[in-house]
Amino acid sequence: MSDEQNNQDSSAQQWQQDVINRLAFAALNEQKKSRRWKIFFVLLFLSYLFLVYFTAFVNTDSARASLISKKHTALVEVNGVIADGESASADNIVTGLRNAFKNEKVSGIILRINSPGGSPVQAGYVNDEINRLREQYPETRVYAVISDIGASGGYYIAAAADEIYADKASLVGSIGVIMNSFGFTEAIDKLGVERRLYTAGENKGFLDPFSPEKQEDVQHVKKMLTNIHQQFIDTVKKGRGDRLADDPKLFSGLIWTGEESLELGLIDGLGSSSYVAREIIKAENIVDYTPQPDFFERFTRQLGAAMAGTMSKTLGLEKGTIR
DSSP states (O other): OOHHHHHHHHHHHHHHHHHHHHHHHHHHHHHHHHHHHHHHHHHHHHHHHHHHHHHHHHHHHHHHHHHHTSSEEEEEEEESOBOTTSTTOHHHHHHHHHHHHHOTTEEEEEEEEEEOOBOHHHHHHHHHHHHHHHHHSTTSOEEEEEEEEEETHHHHHHTTSSEEEEOTTOEEEOOSOOOOOOOOHHHHHHHTOOOOOOOSSTTTTTTOTTSOOOHHHHHHHHHHHHHHHHHHHHHHHHHHGGGSOSOGGGGTTOEEEHHHHHHHTSOSEEOOHHHIIIIIISOOOEEEOSOOOOHHHHHHHHHHHHHHHHHHHHTTOTTSOOO
């Protein structure tokens, strides 16, 4: 093969390689541009969401500031299990109540309760604080309004109010105390497991679920529960007084509908928060005094919920459940 032919082949190969390199670099540049645009649009979308939520929160705060400067009804939510660290913790509820009592523009306070109960300590703390605040601000009345359920610790709190209202289908009562556990001694025997428990103090292994039940332990628990139950009964009697019906089942732990509760004297009337604000307190505008997360926490929660919703739709998970 001649040198001229070799040079032509070499030139052709070089030209082909140059074209391939150019195409590869062009593809890489396009990918980089595409990524940049994606990042740009993602940032633009996040900025838009931030602006929307910021505007919504600012408008909400402005509307609240306008309402709070006029006569209004204060609302404090007791929603969910009453426990430390939860939204229905004593600290949250009491903070809202104190702020409501301090505002001279508050015509009355509604405790809107939707709770199956929880810690007797947390409920007792709220009950005590309501009584203290009522003595400090005698002209401000407190109304408990039970929505779906106001049972056990939820009713413990409601009993401190001047009046209690509920829907005819609400669940009210459960004035009792419960403690439960499990026993695994027979299961351990069948599995051939040797239980090794070391304590300092003869009762430190009290109610250990892997040890045989002791009657003295059971009696001690019953005594403790009876004591807490009596505290609950005394609190309800103090709050409700002569309005309670003379029925021994009242303090048996049973639960009743709103209509039945009215007959038993557990509540004073049937109605919603709007009804109480409009017809009883005579201040239709309701302002929520329940402590809320700060702006950035609320924003991240809303953003997380929005992103989760978008992802579920993208993956086709909104029509079913994962088990």
